[in-house]
Amino acid sequence: MGQQVLVRTALLSVLAIYTAFAAGPFAWVAIMSLRTTSEITADPYALPDQFHWWKYGEAWFNSNYETYFWNSTIVTVISVAILSICGAMAAHCLARYRFPGNRLVFFLIFSTIILPPQITIIGIFQLLVQYGLYNQHAGLILVYVSMQLPLTVYILEGFFSRLPQDLFDAARIDGYSDFEIFWRITLPIGLPAIATTVILNTIYIWNEFLFAVVLLVDDSKRTLPLGIPRFMGDHLDDTGMLATGLMIAVIPIIVVYVFFSEKVIQGMTAGAVK
Numbered sequence: 001m002g003q004q005v006l007v008r009t010a011l012l013s014v015l016a017i018y019t020a021f022a023a024g025p026f027a028w029v030a031i032m033s034l035r036t037t038s039e040i041t042a043d044p045y046a047l048p049d050q051f052h053w054w055k056y057g058e059a060w061f062n063s064n065y066e067t068y069f070w071n072s073t074i075v076t077v078i079s080v081a082i083l084s085i086c087g088a089m090a091a092h093c094l095a096r097y098r099f100p101g102n103r104l105v106f107f108l109i110f111s112t113i114i115l116p117p118q119i120t121i122i123g124i125f126q127l128l129v130q131y132g133l134y135n136q137h138a139g140l141i142l143v144y145v146s147m148q149l150p151l152t153v154y155i156l157e158g159f160f161s162r163l164p165q166d167l168f169d170a171a172r173i174d175g176y177s178d179f180e181i182f183w184r185i186t187l188p189i190g191l192p193a194i195a196t197t198v199i200l201n202t203i204y205i206w207n208e209f210l211f212a213v214v215l216l217v218d219d220s221k222r223t224l225p226l227g228i229p230r231f232m233g234d235h236l237d238d239t240g241m242l243a244t245g246l247m248i249a250v251i252p253i254i255v256v257y258v259f260f261s262e263k264v265i266q267g268m269t270a271g272a273v274k
Contacts, residue, residue, distance in 0.1 A: 032243035040239050055244040068227030076205045079144040083201050087152030092186045095160035112150045135217045144205050152197045159193035195260040202256050
């Protein structure tokens with residue numbers, strides 16, 4: 001019994017240290033976002049004597065942050081929606097239907113994951129210019145979908161392939177079409193895995209900088225990762241406002257994770273589908 005207590009204490013200590021290491025900087029920035037620069041200068045690690053919520057409104061309306069935020073929201077939501085639907089359909093097809101070249105198609109899709117995105121940026125730039133999609137959100141969305149679709153298919157195919165065949169045989173006997181089987185059987189059962197891809201794709205697209213900085217020129221079309229450096233340049237000496245701006249960028253990711261976290265845990269711990 002004493003040994004079990006010792007092991008448990010050691011594990012909890014490691015967990016506490018890791019949590020403090022991972023969450024500490026975020027908590028510090030969150031606290032600074034509600035303090036003024038003069039208060040931070042006087043005591044960088046103190047708790048707020050007064051919560052300055054007005055700073056969020058100032059950062060939102062006085063720094064073009066609103067435009068950057070909604071641009072990122074539009075691009076991220078549309079991209080993730082397309083990735084979730086198209087990725088789930090492709091994964092369902094590869095997992096449930098056996099056709100000549102099935103594994104070859106899956107290998108070709110999976111092999112694109114190992115390619116660094118930097119080597120494709122010149123070709124993508126030329127294609128978007130050629131088809132009139134340069135400096136357009138539609139073009140950026142297509143790029144994000146093409147970049148993240150292989151990973152999405154890979155994750156979902158592994159999950160869908162474990163679904164028992166009896167479910168699909170029963171649905172076929174009941175007269176379900178292939179389309180109905182996907183929407184009524186595969187999609188509801190696969191929600192934990194889909195939630196995992198939603199979070200991964202949201203984090204990547206929301207924070208993506210390389211393609212956005214190359215493919216978007218107009219300030220009115222720039223996304224949040226492009227707006228943050230400009231915001232930091234405008235408030236270089238205002239540490240408190242910098243923290244506020246960073247928190248505005250982080251909050252949506254936290255909301256998405258909280259909303260989908262339970263499904264993600266189910267997807268990660270599902271050893272088999274009953």
